[in-house]
Amino acid sequence: MVKRVERTRAGETWTEARYFGFIRSALRKAWSRYPVRFQVLAEARRNKPKNKEGRHKFEFRCSKCKKWKQQKEVEVDHIVSCGSLKKYDDLPGFVERLLCEKEDLRVVCKPCHKKITAANKEAAKEKENE
Secondary structure, eight states, X not given: OOOOOOOOBTTXXXXXXXXXXXXXXXXXXXXXXXXXXXXXHHHTEEEOOXXXXXXXXXXXXXXXXXXXXXXXXXXXXXXXXOOOOSSGGGHHHHHHXXXXXXXXXXEEEHHHHHHHHHHHHHHHHHHHHO
16 A cells, blocks of 8 residues: 655645645746846847847847857856755745845856756755765
């Protein structure tokens, strides 16, 4: 018989993981509207060169590979990872790192962001195994 995880949150309908996932999701939604995020994008932006095709108006420079990309191809990345949010003690640090100032953010293209995220996860896994 499979052991079920105890449901202790939201009227005993959510597990701890679901509960903190809900909080993370709400905070990340707030991040998507955070003004500093748009300041960082504006600083990495230039008008599209006249000789380039496409309907986009601006291009953004990836801080890692230095290539110019359309806005749909870039993301704003935290230089210092926000970390985990699995208990209440993690909350202040997570929020502080998530809603940081522009010095702690950079614009990267999606392929570079994928590599950065993979490296961060690997480092966290190694730290956890120590």
